[in-house]
Amino acid sequence: MKRFLKVIKKTFVVLLSLILIMVIIGYFYTKQPQFGALPEGKRLELVKQSVHYKNGKFRNLEEKPVISPGHNFITEIWKSLVETYPNTEPVDVLPSVKTNLKSIPPDHNVIVWFGHSSFFLQLDGVKILVDPVFSGKASPLPWGVKAYKGSDIYTVADMPEIDYMLLSHDHYDHLDYETVKALQAKVKFVICGLGAGAHYEKWGYQPQQIIEKDWGDKLEVRPGFAIYAENTHHAGGRGFTDSQALWLSFFIQSPSMNIYYSGDGGYSDRFKKIAAKYPPVDWAIMECGQYNEAWQSVHELPEEVALATTELKAKNLLPVHHSKFTLARHPWNEPLNRIYTLSQSKDYRLATPMIGEIVRLDDHTQSFNQWWKNIK
Template structure:
């Protein structure tokens, strides 16, 4: 009996030691710069003044559970470990076009999409870069989510001088450490949600470069050109503490063109309200991909995307958040298939460019191929 107790004691001490070592390793790794920083000091005080920050975290306008009724987090984790999900990423190299962004004439109004939610927007000569991720990954872990073959053809070196970098939220597939670091010298301003400036400041951005906004605020770019920060239904976080920086959508109004970018977020009544506030939307750039009925509250299904665009009364739709990273279990090309079918009877025009293809915002006759067809 004494021998057994001694063995049990040694085993428990060994397990405790291993746990302490593991905790220290996690703590040390989480201190790496790619995890960013939490707001503190003056920035934290500004966060706390927001009416959307309650009980220690930012909240959505409509409180509802992340996991849909009838599903469970444990069930989703178990399913991801035990079930086979076909065709979640392409076998083939995705087709693309390498547009020279530095040679685009200043009088062209264009969008160039880089896959997932990253895109370059030029309006009235103003250069805007949205949610750039050029590192080829959507995770801080070495074995994490990697970009599809052919989807990662742009680097920070390909990007011209940027007037405004817009950040919808601080998840890794939208805010990339390596990309943000590389773009700092060529970025005039970053517009992000309250609290998110802590990441950029840790990564070498000056206070003068960082513009942090709440919902229902704006940035005056120049006469007749305004960037409005609007709500979405999502969350944020890069570590163990979530929702410490605010998630945004954007309405961009130039003298002759308007663009709405949804950011990430589930369907809610906000689209009708945004349409009332901004009644003339030329282009809606909408999240459409990496969805699941189990977390439908924070990521729209394609049917909800089509409904939201009609409620926004947008003239054109550019679907994003697909064709670069697998973050859900649907087939990689399903978002494009479903939104193409759904859009046939809708009043808006659908644009489905290849990665890198120039979308001419003033040309409503521009044609787009269904480039994802016949890709294995």
């Protein structure tokens, strides 16, 4: 019996030692630059002044669990790690268009989508780049999530000079260290949530380049052109400490038109409130992908995307957050198939461009193909 207890004790010590070693390795690994930085000093004091920062972290307007009722966190982790699901990424190379962004006339109002949630917007001569990820990955780990074949054809070198780079939140599939660091010389200003400026400053951006906003804040770009930071129901974080940088959606109001970008987040009544607060939405750029009923509190299902677009009273819908990275268990093309079917009976027009295809925002007659239909 004593010998048995000694074996158990020795095994326990070994396991505890291994866990301690892994924690130490993990701690030092997260000190690498791609993990960014936490707000401190004056930035942290500004964070603490926000009414949305409570008990050491930013909070959603409505507190609710990430995992939906009827689902179990451990079970969901197990499913993701052990079980396999069909068609979660394409076998074929995705079709795309390599548009010369630098040659687009400045008086053309356009969007060029780069896959997932990255897109270039030129509106009334202002050049805006949103959530750019050009490194080919959505993870800080070398073996992490990789971009689909054909979906990563754009690089930082392809970008023109950018007036404003917008960040919805600091998760890796939206804030990419390699991309953002390489863009620094091309970007005049960054607009991000409170606290997120710490990442940019660590990566070489000058304080005067960084504009941090709380929900409801406004930035006057020029007369008649404003960018508003609005709320969404999500979270943030890049290391062991979560939600130290605020997550945003954006309402962009220009002399020509109004554009709303949802960022990531589950369905809430914010869409009705946006419609009531701002002028009519001409284009809604909505998260539609990487969802699951187990975590729909933080990522909308396609049915909720269609409903939200209707509640926004938007004239046009451009679905994003799909066709580049596998971050959920659904088939890679399911978001497009579902939103296409759901949109047939709606008042808004659905735009489904290929990666790199120019979307002419003023052209109400532009048509889009179901480019994903014959892709395996």
